Amino acid sequence: MAQPQTMDQAAAPEAGAQQATDMTLSVFRGDATAGEEREYRVPVGPGMVVLDAVHWLQANVDSTIACRWNCKAARCGSCSADINGHPGLMCKTRLDDFVGQVVHVRPMRTFPIIKDLVTDVSWNYKVAKQIQPFTPAQPAPFVMYQRDVDRGQEFRRCIECFLCQNVCHVLREHSGMDRYFGPRFMIKIAELEMHPMDTADRVDLLAGGGGLGFCNITKCCQEVCPEHIHITDNAIIPLKERTADRYWDPIRRLFRRRRTG
Amino acid sequence: MATPATVPAPQRAPKGWKLPWWVEPTATVVALGSFGLYSIWEVFFHTTGRFGNYLSPFFSPDVTAWGIHVIPAVWVVWVPLLFRASCYYYRKEYYRGFFADPAACARPERSRVYRGETRFPLSLNNLHRFMLYLAIVVILFLWDDTVRAFIFPNGFGVGLGSLIMLGNVILLSYYTFSCHAFRHLVGGGLDCFTCRARAVTRYGLWSRVSAWNSHHGQWAWISMFGVWATDVYIRLLISGVLHDPRLI
Numbered sequence: 001m002a003q004p005q006t007m008d009q010a011a012a013p014e015a016g017a018q019q020a021t022d023m024t025l026s027v028f029r030g031d032a033t034a035g036e037e038r039e040y041r042v043p044v045g046p047g048m049v050v051l052d053a054v055h056w057l058q059a060n061v062d063s064t065i066a067c068r069w070n071c072k073a074a075r076c077g078s079c080s081a082d083i084n085g086h087p088g089l090m091c092k093t094r095l096d097d098f099v100g101q102v103v104h105v106r107p108m109r110t111f112p113i114i115k116d117l118v119t120d121v122s123w124n125y126k127v128a129k130q131i132q133p134f135t136p137a138q139p140a141p142f143v144m145y146q147r148d149v150d151r152g153q154e155f156r157r158c159i160e161c162f163l164c165q166n167v168c169h170v171l172r173e174h175s176g177m178d179r180y181f182g183p184r185f186m187i188k189i190a191e192l193e194m195h196p197m198d199t200a201d202r203v204d205l206l207a208g209g210g211g212l213g214f215c216n217i218t219k220c221c222q223e224v225c226p227e228h229i230h231i232t233d234n235a236i237i238p239l240k241e242r243t244a245d246r247y248w249d250p251i252r253r254l255f256r257r258r259r260t261g
Numbered sequence: 262m263a264t265p266a267t268v269p270a271p272q273r274a275p276k277g278w279k280l281p282w283w284v285e286p287t288a289t290v291v292a293l294g295s296f297g298l299y300s301i302w303e304v305f306f307h308t309t310g311r312f313g314n315y316l317s318p319f320f321s322p323d324v325t326a327w328g329i330h331v332i333p334a335v336w337v338v339w340v341p342l343l344f345r346a347s348c349y350y351y352r353k354e355y356y357r358g359f360f361a362d363p364a365a366c367a368r369p370e371r372s373r374v375y376r377g378e379t380r381f382p383l384s385l386n387n388l389h390r391f392m393l394y395l396a397i398v399v400i401l402f403l404w405d406d407t408v409r410a411f412i413f414p415n416g417f418g419v420g421l422g423s424l425i426m427l428g429n430v431i432l433l434s435y436y437t438f439s440c441h442a443f444r445h446l447v448g449g450g451l452d453c454f455t456c457r458a459r460a461v462t463r464y465g466l467w468s469r470v471s472a473w474n475s476h477h478g479q480w481a482w483i484s485m486f487g488v489w490a491t492d493v494y495i496r497l498l499i500s501g502v503l504h505d506p507r508l509i
């Protein structure tokens with residue numbers, strides 16, 4: 001591991017400012033072929049988040065540190081990383097949660113590294129293309145009631161940070177990208193399937209290439225979602241029930257009438 | 262750009278004390294494991310769960326009344342056992358605790374073929390709804406037992422056991438009717454809650470069940486310990502260790 005770079009290598013905090021508390025940030029530096037964590041000392045002020053520290057390093061220590069970000073407000077979903085082994089948004093993870101510890105910042109483990117903290121998440125966009133888009137019964141505009149769109153609106157809060165995809169053990173530990181779409185796309189499918197005006201049917205996709213059966217409802221996606229979407233409870237389990245209606249319920253099959261819509 | 266600090270930092274108290282990752286799976290293994298061992302002892306080494314007008318939930322419905330006397334609890338406990346084993350909440354807990362699949366979020370797993378719930382036998386968990394139907398039948402019997410627990414030879418009365426049995430059946434009802442399969446059945450399977458008159462009623466039901474469902478995990482644990490406590494109490498009454506205080 002490289003020697004810690006200290007503050008004297010960088011610009012000191014503004015003149016007259018009180019001395020800030022230093023913390024050690026251990027940031028992954030490298031690309032898809034090789035890399036290692038390097039330690040840096042960072043002055044930490046109240047309310048500072050991990051992304052602030054990375055920005056401070058870029059400005060004061062090493063401008064070549066790569067990280068993806070846009071909003072610094074937990075809205076754009078760009079700054080996902082593994083922070084002390086746990087997936088989180090760099091702009092929402094406060095440094096004072098780690099007082100007395102080294103803060104290890106690594107790129108998301110599930111996706112291929114491009115450089116430093118930046119990963120290639122394009123697999124997700126390929127998955128998105130495999131899902132039949134919204135197919136309304138009649139062209140917009142149409143009237144819908146709030147209670148009919150409540151469920152879908154929870155899922156539309158998604159900021160596509162892909163932290164759920166990153167933490168999902170099917171993708172992260174078992175490289176299941178060829179078998180399972182991942183939790184982000186389960187909420188996408190749930191949103192469309194529960195839409196009162198949608199006419200398409202994605203249940204066969206779920207049971208087949210979507211790989212819903214690979215999810216073992218261990219709820220890590222729900223635990224890390226910065227939008228607090230109940231991914232497992234409100235999307236995945238209801239979808240498992242819908243798949244069971246079709247594939248595991250002979251009684252229902254017997255009585256299946258036209259979709260009640 | 263982040264501005265370096267101008268006041269001493271950090272000031273906010275760290276958020277709670279974070280337990281190490283292995284605490285939760287270990288607690289699951291200990292709790293479910295010891296309940297499992299206790300159940301085996303209770304089911305295979307006892308021929309009755311009845312004490313006067315009290316009946317242990319392990320022995321309900323009372324098959325001895327129907328002439329079955331060979332390990333009577335076995336004829337009964339498979340329903341709650343399979344109901345809980347296929348419950349979405351317990352699945353999470355045992356996949357984490359017993360299978361380490363994953364033991365905790367973002368923990369490395371041993372490398373091996375992972376099939377999730379796509380293959381036998383774990384795919385059978387998709388049949389959970391049928392265990393729900395049977396569990397509802399069992400709940401009806403338990404309510405019947407509970408009513409009887411308030412009827413003593415000399416008429417209506419309240420013993421500590423009656424209250425324990427009442428508490429137990431209430432907890433079990435919350436657990437059973439907060440089930441995800443039940444939530445789907447009453448309305449979750451619909452795409453439109455306003456399109457038909459019946460769908461409006463089902464929306465009301467679904468909303469209520471959804472509210473219970475958000476605490477399904479808590480109901481699962483509390484009701485399991487409720488069954489345990491009720492059974493221990495009645496077992497101690499049967500063996501004469503305890504005396505049931507009559508309150509009314």
Ligand code: SF4
Pocket residue numbers: 164167168169170182183214215216217218219220221222231232236
């Ligand atoms: S609940 Fe399913 S989708 Fe979510 S992290 Fe676990 S396995 Fe993945």
Ligand code: SF4
Pocket residue numbers: 077157158159160161162163164165183184187224225226227228229231
């Ligand atoms: S569901 Fe949550 S964790 Fe997953 S991509 Fe959307 S916002 Fe991120």
Ligand code: FES
Pocket residue numbers: 068069070071072073074075076077078079080089090091092
């Ligand atoms: S920078 Fe936009 S979510 Fe963090």
Ligand code: FES
Pocket residue numbers: 344345347348349350351389393436437439440441442443477
């Ligand atoms: S009992 Fe837990 S989900 Fe049905």
